[in-house]
Amino acid sequence: MMGELKKSTNKEKALVQEINSFLNQLYSAPLNEQRIILNTIISLTNQLKIINNSIPAFVHNLGQGVNVEKQRPVSVKLNGKRKKLVHINGELVKKRVGKAEKRLKKRPEEKQKEVGGVLGNRIMILAADKKRFLKELNIAESEIKRLKKMKKKKKPKDENIFKKPRIYAKLSNRFFFKISNKLVDEGNFERVGLSMKKANMTFLLNTYVAMMLFYYLSYFYSLNSLLVFLF
Amino acid sequence: MINRSNIEILYKLVEALNDAVNRLEETQKKGKQEEAEKIKESILDTQKRIGEILK
Numbered sequence: 001m002m003g004e005l006k007k008s009t010n011k012e013k014a015l016v017q018e019i020n021s022f023l024n025q026l027y028s029a030p031l032n033e034q035r036i037i038l039n040t041i042i043s044l045t046n047q048l049k050i051i052n053n054s055i056p057a058f059v060h061n062l063g064q065g066v067n068v069e070k071q072r073p074v075s076v077k078l079n080g081k082r083k084k085l086v087h088i089n090g091e092l093v094k095k096r097v098g099k100a101e102k103r104l105k106k107r108p109e110e111k112q113k114e115v116g117g118v119l120g121n122r123i124m125i126l127a128a129d130k131k132r133f134l135k136e137l138n139i140a141e142s143e144i145k146r147l148k149k150m151k152k153k154k155k156p157k158d159e160n161i162f163k164k165p166r167i168y169a170k171l172s173n174r175f176f177f178k179i180s181n182k183l184v185d186e187g188n189f190e191r192v193g194l195s196m197k198k199a200n201m202t203f204l205l206n207t208y209v210a211m212m213l214f215y216y217l218s219y220f221y222s223l224n225s226l227l228v229f230l231f
Numbered sequence: 232m233i234n235r236s237n238i239e240i241l242y243k244l245v246e247a248l249n250d251a252v253n254r255l256e257e258t259q260k261k262g263k264q265e266e267a268e269k270i271k272e273s274i275l276d277t278q279k280r281i282g283e284i285l286k
Binding site (some may be wrong): 005006009059166 | 278
């Protein structure tokens, strides 16, 4: 019973952490995602409520199982025969653990059922809440899946915005960055800059000018070397 | 409903509950009955407070 109680409290902790992370996402998310996050938070909260409501039943049942072994037996005469009995919550019961537990059977409303897929992660809740808990669990899982799908769809767009710089642009910036900066600062390429904005180009004006310069230099160098090679 | 302001309190309460359960396990192993009963009461009290926040 103690193990189950521990699992329940651990589950509560995990749920609160999960709710906290969704709350942090809630305010920065777009409207369509906010609705899903809110539904997830509500269902997680309901799960938390169900687990929390089952704790008193655990705690009340705790002592009964444990004390049976710890108590010293008292010999009492019953129907002319001497029997060894132990005190449990003011009652004298037989020492054998199984029978003592049977006598102190839980009340029907406190009967508990195990819920959970993996055996190691099982938690105990009240039998009356089992259906509700499973329903909330399904809601939370499906909403989280939906949210993940939406985020996956969004990712490619972000990748397009932040492209790696091209090697050609990198090289031209290395050689002509200072010159291109100076030229742009002087206001020589204002119209080129406007045209670039209209064309929705991903380059900066400075980089574009550096590329222009690098292209002319490499063109003249190659032409020069070709002429030397020919004549 | 849980919001940003009470989530921290909730987390602290849940942690306190966790600690109390661990303490209860240790005291029961040692056989200290009275202390165990006190811890049980504190567990129930914390559980109630969590329930009030979740309302």
